[in-house]
Amino acid sequence: VNLHDIGEFGLIERLKAIVASKDPQVVLGIDEDAAALRMASDRITLFTVDALLEGVHFDLSYFTFYQLGWRAMAANLSDIAAMGGLARWALVSIALPPQLTVESVEELYRGMRNLADRYGVTIVGGDTTGSKSGLAITIALLGEAEEGALKTRSGARQGDVLAVTGALGGSHAGLMVLRHPKQLDRQRYTVAVNRHLMPLPRVEEARWLAKHLDVTAMIDLSDGLASDLGHICRLSGVGAEIDAMRIPFAPGLAEVASALGQNPLDWALTGGEDYELLFTAAKEGFEEGVRKAPLPVTVIGKVVSQERGIQLLDSSGRRTAVSGGGWDHFKRET
Amino acid sequence: VNLHDIGEFGLIERLKAIVASKDPQVVLGIDEDAAALRMASDRITLFTVDALLEGVHFDLSYFTFYQLGWRAMAANLSDIAAMGGLARWALVSIALPPQLTVESVEELYRGMRNLADRYGVTIVGGDTTGSKSGLAITIALLGEAEEGALKTRSGARQGDVLAVTGALGGSHAGLMVLRHPKQLDRQRYTVAVNRHLMPLPRVEEARWLAKHLDVTAMIDLSDGLASDLGHICRLSGVGAEIDAMRIPFAPGLAEVASALGQNPLDWALTGGEDYELLFTAAKEGFEEGVRKAPLPVTVIGKVVSQERGIQLLDSSGRRTAVSGGGWDHFKRET
Numbered sequence: 001v002n003l004h005d006i007g008e009f010g011l012i013e014r015l016k017a018i019v020a021s022k023d024p025q026v027v028l029g030i031d032e033d034a035a036a037l038r039m040a041s042d043r044i045t046l047f048t049v050d051a052l053l054e055g056v057h058f059d060l061s062y063f064t065f066y067q068l069g070w071r072a073m074a075a076n077l078s079d080i081a082a083m084g085g086l087a088r089w090a091l092v093s094i095a096l097p098p099q100l101t102v103e104s105v106e107e108l109y110r111g112m113r114n115l116a117d118r119y120g121v122t123i124v125g126g127d128t129t130g131s132k133s134g135l136a137i138t139i140a141l142l143g144e145a146e147e148g149a150l151k152t153r154s155g156a157r158q159g160d161v162l163a164v165t166g167a168l169g170g171s172h173a174g175l176m177v178l179r180h181p182k183q184l185d186r187q188r189y190t191v192a193v194n195r196h197l198m199p200l201p202r203v204e205e206a207r208w209l210a211k212h213l214d215v216t217a218m219i220d221l222s223d224g225l226a227s228d229l230g231h232i233c234r235l236s237g238v239g240a241e242i243d244a245m246r247i248p249f250a251p252g253l254a255e256v257a258s259a260l261g262q263n264p265l266d267w268a269l270t271g272g273e274d275y276e277l278l279f280t281a282a283k284e285g286f287e288e289g290v291r292k293a294p295l296p297v298t299v300i301g302k303v304v305s306q307e308r309g310i311q312l313l314d315s316s317g318r319r320t321a322v323s324g325g326g327w328d329h330f331k332r333e334t
Numbered sequence: 335v336n337l338h339d340i341g342e343f344g345l346i347e348r349l350k351a352i353v354a355s356k357d358p359q360v361v362l363g364i365d366e367d368a369a370a371l372r373m374a375s376d377r378i379t380l381f382t383v384d385a386l387l388e389g390v391h392f393d394l395s396y397f398t399f400y401q402l403g404w405r406a407m408a409a410n411l412s413d414i415a416a417m418g419g420l421a422r423w424a425l426v427s428i429a430l431p432p433q434l435t436v437e438s439v440e441e442l443y444r445g446m447r448n449l450a451d452r453y454g455v456t457i458v459g460g461d462t463t464g465s466k467s468g469l470a471i472t473i474a475l476l477g478e479a480e481e482g483a484l485k486t487r488s489g490a491r492q493g494d495v496l497a498v499t500g501a502l503g504g505s506h507a508g509l510m511v512l513r514h515p516k517q518l519d520r521q522r523y524t525v526a527v528n529r530h531l532m533p534l535p536r537v538e539e540a541r542w543l544a545k546h547l548d549v550t551a552m553i554d555l556s557d558g559l560a561s562d563l564g565h566i567c568r569l570s571g572v573g574a575e576i577d578a579m580r581i582p583f584a585p586g587l588a589e590v591a592s593a594l595g596q597n598p599l600d601w602a603l604t605g606g607e608d609y610e611l612l613f614t615a616a617k618e619g620f621e622e623g624v625r626k627a628p629l630p631v632t633v634i635g636k637v638v639s640q641e642r643g644i645q646l647l648d649s650s651g652r653r654t655a656v657s658g659g660g661w662d663h664f665k666r667e668t
Contacts, residue, residue, distance in 0.1 A: 027378055027484070028484075028486060031487060031488070031565075031569055032417065032486055032487055033382060033412075033413040033414070033416045033417050033487075033553060033554060034380040034381055034382035034413050034414055034416075034417050034419070034475075034477065035380070035381045035382070036378050036379070036380055036381075036417065036479070036484060037378065037379040037380075037381060038378060038379070039373060039379050041375030041376075042375075044361055044370050044371065044372060045370070045371040045372070045373050045379070045476075046368040046369070046370055046371075047368055047369045047370075047371060047423065047425060047458065047459070047474070047476055048367060048368035048369070048425065048459070049383075049425040049426075049427045049459075049460055049461050049472070049474045050427070050461050051427045051429060051461050051463055051470075051472065053429055053463060053465060053466070053470075055466040055467070056429070056463060056464055056465065056466055057463070078367075079367040079368050080367070080368055082367045082368075083366065083367050083368050083370065085368070089381060091381060091382065091383040091474060092383075093383045093384070093385045093472050093474075095385060095387055095390070095470070124381065125381070125382070125383075126383055127383050127384050127385050127472075129385055129387060129390060129391070130390055131387060131390065132387070132389040132390055132467070132468070133389070133466070133467030133468060134466070134467060136385075136387075136429070136470060138383070138385065138427050138461075138472040140381070140383045140425060140427075140474030141368075142379075142381055142476070143368065145370070150361070150362075150370060152362060152366055153365060153366055153367075154365070219367060220367060231365075235365055
């Protein structure tokens with residue numbers, strides 16, 4: 001079915017059926033100028049927005065619409081998780097090129113809905129518009145956190161441990177597999193490819209860390225380790241030392257990088273979109289606490305004084321400065 | 335200054351300076367993964383999102399960046415106003431073509447900030463990304479309303495009066511002036527042109543109406559009278575009769591339409607983006623109440639039974655069905 005056959009309001013009716021839910025805190029939903037929500041009164045409200053643009057963030061030659069919806073929702077969920085909060089309500093603003101089928105748009109919404117459902121998030125409305133260029137999906141997400149549970153980028157202190165969840169560089173490796181189908185067999189690197197196409201945000205994991213460790217700063221790895229660590233250091237007024245040998249490489253990372261003649265360490269440092277958590281925590285009690293963690297946590301370094309900047313310690317004991325790097329929309333090409 | 339000279343994070347620093355504010359309810363702002371807000375506990379939260387895309391909603395040949403920022407914020411403010419609420423916090427997601435200058439982006443943010451300031455709205459963060467096609471501005475807005483003050487599209491009842499604020503068709507007339515610079519002199523139609531470029535949302539006015547009249551349903555006129563009235567009728571389960579002779583024509587509408595050989599009534603019915611309010615209210619007490627209104631309110635018809643649909647009563651007493659019309663992103667061309 002073509003979009004112009006059913007029109008904007010016909011499309012909205014079909015999408016409503018996909019996102020329908022019975023959330024008692026939703027007073028008014030999609031049909032109104034704005035969604036009306038009854039929020040818990042003793043919480044801090046968290047509010048974030050993230051856009052995913054065709055040709056910039058994704059390419060429809062390797063993303064299915066379902067995966068794309070999932071991926072868009074994941075990035076937003078990850079932002080709320082990194083603050084120590086729980087996501088609750090989403091608005092979806094979508095710009096659709098006229099040649100898209102209604103069924104494709106429905107698949108996109110199914111992907112969003114299914115990931116949202118896992119974490120108790122309801123899609124309560126949005127905005128639908130035509131696009132003269134590519135497909136664009138912008139999600140605004142509202143969450144909440146107990147005031148004491150809130151985690152920021154600004155609390156890291158000298159002497160804290162620096163740690164990550166999971167493994168790094170998988171999303172970038174997956175993207176490279178998708179972009180080089182002649183050299184690399186997609187079937188062989190399923191884990192990396194899936195990490196890129198359908199990342200799972202660390203929602204429960206972030207809550208666990210915030211509750212059981214003395215987490216001083218936290219951020220999700222969306223731009224890449226070097227860049228995201230840069231945010232923590234800048235806002236906390238500290239430096240950091242990363243032990244290169246301790247960075248957990250994602251499955252497939254080393255192989256894919258080597259097949260393309262690249263350095264996997266570079267990808268682990270600057271490849272974004274892993275949606276793992278990077279955090280700092282007080283040293284005291286860290287070892288015992290982390291032993292009970294329901295997810296892999298790896299200490300990759302420590303927080304040092306601001307003057308020392310961000311340094312990478314390599315296997316031969318040499319220290320080199322890490323210069324931000326990572327994703328910058330205006331400085332580098334995709 | 336070019337975007338690639340200062341990079342994404344350099345740009346964000348400059349935009350931070352423009353949107354900086356001292357809102358005591360903002361716990362954490364732009365530097366974090368999500369904004370953290372302390373909302374009033376006895377209010378309903380209102381949540382809306384709206385996108386403005388180059389080539390679809392606007393053309394940089396006649397919009398300044400400042401006007402564009404203003405215009406983007408106006409559309410969102412209007413949505414919260416139409417619900418009877420007060421807007422409070424905004425997130426701005428922006429996709430920037432690489433050739434834009436930093437100064438243009440700053441002007442855009444100044445336009446947003448200045449309109450936001452008028453209504454006590456703080457820009458608390460957002461998302462900045464490159465664009466391979468045009469400029470895109472998506473604003474998510476959070477507001478609040480006392481539970482009793484909330485106005486919806488679903489409460490219109492048979493016998494209610496149907497009214498609008500201000501005058502209609504001005505934005506569309508202004509757009510036509512901008513699009514036909516050879517035939518129409520922009521200087522002569524300043525009011526209409528300004529209505530298109532820098533609309534003023536009816537924020538205080540909506541609050542006044544909600545407080546002093548027995549408003550049963552309200553919506554802002556963004557898609558056009560026919561279409562927006564269609565939403566009220568569908569959701570309220572009613573029909574409506576519009577008296578064509580009573581529709582207030584905006585300054586310039588009749589002249590511009592006639593210069594282009596078009597029917598001004600069509601533009602008043604289907605030209606969107608006026609950001610006036612369309613509402614229904616109980617008949618009792620309406621006349622007295624509206625006499626004290628701090629804004630022009632015009633009764634344009636009445637609410638009738640659903641079976642009668644939406645009808646237009648013309649000067650000769652003939653009734654014709656109004657068929658939705660108005661803005662549909664997938665059915666019509668701009």
